[in-house]
Amino acid sequence: MKIISKYILAAICFLMLSCGGGGESTSENPSAAVLIAPVNNSECLSGQDVSETQSKVTFEWNPADFTDAYTVYIKNLNTQITTQYEAGAATSLEVTLAKSTPFSWWVISKASGSTQTATSEKRKFYNAGNGVVNYAPFPAEAIAPGNSSSVPGPTVNFSWSGSDVDNDIVQYELYMDTNSNPSTLKGSTPSENLNGIPVSANTTYYWKVVSKDQSGNTSDSPIYQFKSL
The missing domain is CATH 2.60.40.10 (Immunoglobulins)
Known part of the structure; x- marks a missing residue:
């Protein structure tokens, strides 16, 4: 019986390894998020006033497949300074930004079971300013x-x-x-x-x-x- 048991155990181990039981990850890589708002090359009018010079802007995107967390990157196109924000699993993020200022933004999708990430398209927008009727390019x-x-x-x-x-x-x-x-x-x-x-x-x-x-x-x-x- 001991000899038979050894053969059965060896067969089970072989089957586990051949079927991926050796610890290989079967997770999928994340896909790129599809951005919703602010709209590309637009004036963002929906922000909530914080002061004469700042307002809160809500960034939104669609859920990406095989994604556990999102990082949002926002670049001030006047200063060329990029700031990143961790959004967790949420698909929206509210950020306080300077008014009458051009920005670009994009989202990176991440999955806990994968070393790969996915980057969305990049969009540009102007954060609306008080009384501005025509924006610089x-x-x-x-x-x-x-x-x-x-x-x-x-x-x-x-x-x-x-x-x-x-x-x-x-x-x-x-x-x-x-x-x-x-x-x-x-x-x-x-x-x-x-x-x-x-x-x-x-x-x-x-x-x-x-x-x-x-x-x-x-x-x-x-x-x-x-x-x-």
Whole structure:
């Protein structure tokens, strides 16, 4: 009987290992959350006033599959400072933010049984200000040349992405030189690109884009850099 019992025990162990009984996780990886509010490229009017300069904004998203917790990231597009907030298993979060200020936000989904995470789309919005009837454009975002990239000369093509709550951008100005805060205007255009800008070989350049709307409001992009080859 002892010999038979040993064979039965060995068979059970074999079956457990072959069926994943050796401790392998069978959990699914989390999926990306679908954002609800604030709406992309919009003015957020639903916030609750806290003071003359701040209001509470409620962020909402749909539940993501195989997700136990969410982290919300909110970026002040004027200061380029990103703050993260732990929302736990909730699918909404109330945050106090500065008024008349552009922000972007996104959500990361996490699962306790997985080392993987999933990132939602990124959205932009303006937190409504008292008596504001026309907002400055959102700061433009670089497309090319990429930040800290190396590009061949003797000329460089620039492109960026611009957006505006009021949809009334009329002009972009490209500034570029070798100073960390570039002040040399290289050209103005109503489109989101400017091509054929001359550069010197083996030189580090800094550049930014100033967006201007029909009411005269302006916004500066972050400062980007690249090296010409």
